Amino acid sequence: MKKKVSYIALIICTLAVALFWDNDIARTLLSFELLLVPCLFMLSVYLERNLSASLVVPDRYVPKGEKFEVDVHVSNASVLPMSTVPVTLLCHSRLSSRESAYTRDAFVTPGSGSSLCFYLRTGYCGKLYFNIGKVAVKDYLSLFTRECSVSEHSSSVFVLPRIHMLDMARVLGLSESVDGELFSKLRHGEDSSEVFDIRQYRRGDSLHSFHWKLSAKTNDFMVKEYSLPMNETAFIFADMSYKGTGDERVSVMDAFLEILGSVSWSMAAASMKHNVIWWDDKEKRVMSRFVASESDTYSMLEQLCESGIYEEPVDVGALYENREIAADSNTMRLGMDGCFYHNGVRVKHIDYDKVDEELTVWEI
Structure with a gap:
C-alpha cells in the first residue's frame, strides 16, 4: 500500500511539473508513468497465471521435540524471474484447535522452481495438518499483488511420543519357551507344546491330557494343563474420556500417548501381538487396531489421535462386539x-507430571 501511495505521489508531482513548465521531458515522463501502471498490472496477471505451488512433507512420522521439515515447492513457468513470492504455510492441530x-x-528463476524449507518443532505429540495458506506474486515495483490459486489438499505429520522399552513379559506374567514363544505363567490354555501345570484329575478332563507315567507312580489320575500362548490373546482398551480443555487437554493426551505407545511398542518388540480398542466419538463406534510390529504401533497411535478425546465416559469393553474375548x-x-489395569485389577497409577521417570523404572 505504501508503494502505491508513493507512486501516486510521484505521478502528481510529475503532473505538476508538466503543467507549470512547458517541458517535453516532463510530459514524456508523465506519459511513461501513466502507461507503466496498466503494464505492471498485466505483468502481475501474467506472472500469477504461470505460478504454482505444491506441498511436500518428507517424513510422516517425526519424534517429539526434534526439528522436522515441511517444504513448499514454487514453480515458475514464465520467461521472467519472480523476485519476491511470499508463501504462507498453515499448521493446524485438531487436538488444541489452534492454527499457526x-x-x-521465495525467489523463483524463469522456467524452474524453488523449494522453501520450513523447519518446525513441537513439544507435544499428536497429529498436525499442513496446507498452503497463500502464495502471492508482485510486479517489479510491488504496486500489484495477486494471489496464486493453490490446492486445498493438506498433508499431515504425526509427532511420535517418547517410547520407553518396558519389560512387558514380566508385567503380564509370561515365560519364554525353548523355541522363543511366550506363554502365560498365570493362566492355562490349549497349547500342548508347553505344559502349564500338572494336577489331579477333575471330572470333565480330556483323556488326551492325562499324564500316564505320573499317574502310575502316584496311584492317582494326574492331568497336564497346557499353556496359553501370547499370539492374539492380549487386548488393550484405551479410555480417552476427559473433561479438560485447552492446554491441559493437550498435556494429558501427550502423556496418555506416551504411556500407551510405550506399552504397545514394547509388546510388539517382544512379539506379543495384541489388539488396541477405543471409542471414536466422531464416528460413534468402537475402533480396533491389530498390532504385530513396531510400525503398527505408530499407525495405531495416529488413528487413535484422529478419533480424539471425548467427555462422557464410555464402556469400550462392553461395546466391543467385533470379536469375542475369551x-x-x-x-x-x-x-x-x-x-493402568491388568485383567480388571489396577496395578499402576502413573503421575503425568513424572511420566518419563515412572516408565523408566516401571515395575509391576
Missing part, C-alpha cells in the same frame, strides 16, 4: 487419569 501461520519469501485372555485398560 509461517511466511517466507475368559482367559490378557486384558489391559489405560485411562486418561493414568491408571
